[in-house]
Amino acid sequence: IIGKGAGGSVYPLYDKAHNHLYAMKKLRLQMSRENWVSYETKLKNEFRIANKLHHQNLIRTYDLLQDNDLFIIVMDYAPFDFFTIVMAGVLTKHEIYCYFKQMCIGVSYMHSIGLAHRDLKLDNCVVDANGILKLVDFGSSVIFDMKRYNQEGESREVEKASGIMGSDPYLAPEVVTYPFYDPSLADVWSLAIIYCCMILRRFPWRV
Incomplete structure (x- = not known):
């Protein structure tokens, strides 16, 4: 497994x-x-x-x-679990910046076609044999802009998401506070938590 x-x-x-x-x-x-x-x-x-x-x-x-x-x-197939890599403490700062940039580029692409991941976390990142980081697990993903998704332009307003989706330590405050929220902005919050974890090797509120 x-x-x-x-x-x-x-x-x-x-x-x-x-x-x-x-x-x-x-x-x-x-x-x-x-x-x-x-x-x-x-x-x-x-x-x-x-x-x-x-x-x-x-x-x-x-x-x-x-x-x-x-x-x-x-x-x-991607052989390397990113959570294990980060927690092993083997990454240099340059490598951390490089992997985080790849993560942001992947999320940016999803947002550009009207999709939000909604479960961004270290556990949902893998690294292939060439050292390329890849996001996985799109079971919580949601379409927030149907026009972008169907390549028909861009909607005037973001379609809000509802429900608590994702993993507790990475959840944006609005996900657990409000009935509706912008899922793309919730992704940005999760990315920030991931970055803190990559630097600290623990969640930021434990500092």
């Missing part, structure tokens, strides 16, 4: 025919409180969003497979 979270577990997947290593994410099973239609819609939306993203700092997603009630997303 490569990684595990609320949305599912990730395993290596070797394609013998093409001698290529992928990663496969076994998505979480249906919960007792949700009906099949809403469950299936959520998982397919996660794949649809991930499959639309084509940027070097976002993990590339290829296919969605279904075996009865099991859904699997096939994506690129």
Whole structure:
């Protein structure tokens, strides 16, 4: 197993025919409180969003497979867990700046096409064999500008998001305070917390 979270577990997947290593994410099973239609819609939306993203700092997603009630997303394999790298204390300041810049570029691309990640954290970053940082896990992502998303221009107003999505230490105050908020700005807050963690190797409010 490569990684595990609320949305599912990730395993290596070797394609013998093409001698290529992928990663496969076994998505979480249906919960007792949700009906099949809403469950299936959520998982397919996660794949649809991930499959639309084509940027070097976002993990590339290829296919969605279904075996009865099991859904699997096939994506690129990146061997290095960024949380482990940061907490090991092996990064120089220059490397920290470089990785954080890559992170910001990836988020900026998402925002440019009307998408907010909504679960930015060290655990949702990986590094490939070439040292390129990639954001992963788009299960909480939301469209805040449908015109940008559909390449039809830009909406006059941002479509506000609702609900507490993300991971506690990285959540922007408005996410837990207000019923509606701008998800792109919430991403910016999460990026700032990540940067503090990269420098301090702990959350900033523990200083």
